[in-house]
Amino acid sequence: MDIAVIGSNNVDLITYIDRMPTEGETLEAPSFQLGCGGKGSNQAVAAARLGSRVLMVTCVGDDIFADMTVENYRNNGIDTDHVKRAHGTSGVAPIFVDPHSRNSILIVKGANNDLTPEDVEACREQIAQCALIVCQLEIRLDTVYVAIALGEQVGVPVLLNPAPASPDFNFDWARRCTYLMPNESELTLLTGMPCDSDEGVEAAARTLVEHGCRHVIVTLGSRGAWWFTRANEGGLHVVSQRIDALRVDPVDTTGAGDAFIGAFAHRIVHGDAIPEALEYANSYAAMSVLKRGTQYSYATADEFDRWRA
Numbered sequence: 001m002d003i004a005v006i007g008s009n010n011v012d013l014i015t016y017i018d019r020m021p022t023e024g025e026t027l028e029a030p031s032f033q034l035g036c037g038g039k040g041s042n043q044a045v046a047a048a049r050l051g052s053r054v055l056m057v058t059c060v061g062d063d064i065f066a067d068m069t070v071e072n073y074r075n076n077g078i079d080t081d082h083v084k085r086a087h088g089t090s091g092v093a094p095i096f097v098d099p100h101s102r103n104s105i106l107i108v109k110g111a112n113n114d115l116t117p118e119d120v121e122a123c124r125e126q127i128a129q130c131a132l133i134v135c136q137l138e139i140r141l142d143t144v145y146v147a148i149a150l151g152e153q154v155g156v157p158v159l160l161n162p163a164p165a166s167p168d169f170n171f172d173w174a175r176r177c178t179y180l181m182p183n184e185s186e187l188t189l190l191t192g193m194p195c196d197s198d199e200g201v202e203a204a205a206r207t208l209v210e211h212g213c214r215h216v217i218v219t220l221g222s223r224g225a226w227w228f229t230r231a232n233e234g235g236l237h238v239v240s241q242r243i244d245a246l247r248v249d250p251v252d253t254t255g256a257g258d259a260f261i262g263a264f265a266h267r268i269v270h271g272d273a274i275p276e277a278l279e280y281a282n283s284y285a286a287m288s289v290l291k292r293g294t295q296y297s298y299a300t301a302d303e304f305d306r307w308r309a
């Protein structure tokens, strides 16, 4: 296996709306799409479609959404040996997308809360064979912490996407990851610093590196991404590299961050240096915003190569 994704699964219930109903109002919405999602699953699917061999460590419930999720992993060639089944509902995410492709998302975590530290420990050997562990914050935090500790113990680098932003997340664990990949709002919550300008993002990301984070990669939506790390020469010298987003006309940006992370992880385990992996991830995520839906918008390696050519 190349990548172990230890994270969430959801079934996305995506309603395309003209506007949000007000209290007590019933509105007709133009269209609806059911899709497999969850940050963990999205990142796993993006990496798998690009050709990585992905091990998924997650927990589904005992409903129809569980079957959909497992079938989706199989269809994408993702290893399901460590997909746990718990009693109760699976994770679901009602998502509302307006005509300007702005989205509002509710998350019902369901069985995602049943993925325990012991479940991660139970697949220690398989995880140790992987070249990268990828985690997010849509599952129990104690499970995320065990995943990061396990990575350290077995010498597998950990990529943490600290999403969704969680005030309960203990920053000490971010320092222990090789790659920390927040968007602007997650960066704000991690640092307590405003990140609504380039100056703010830079100051906050630098602070993270100064506090021990190795590689901080901030995704900035239509403004691209920004990588911060410590310079090789001694002392505390932070260096950064900015990458502009591709100029495209976005249709639906849901899941762009997950596309970016899955593609970045895929290239890193296949030997790219960080700048090359970022370039690739930036293009892959740009392609994903051209189609509606989350995983529906993730291209295979062939489709992506044709689009880039």
Ligand code: ADP
Binding pocket: 183, 184, 218, 219, 220, 221, 222, 223, 224, 225, 245, 246, 247, 248, 250, 253, 254, 255, 256, 257, 258, 260, 281, 282, 283, 285, 286, 289
């Ligand atoms: P998240 O969904 O986690 O908030 P972002 O919105 O930061 O993630 O988007 C992740 C990446 O997707 C960006 O870094 C960029 O590469 C790409 N992206 C997002 N929106 C656009 C856009 N409008 N045009 C081009 N690329 C985009």
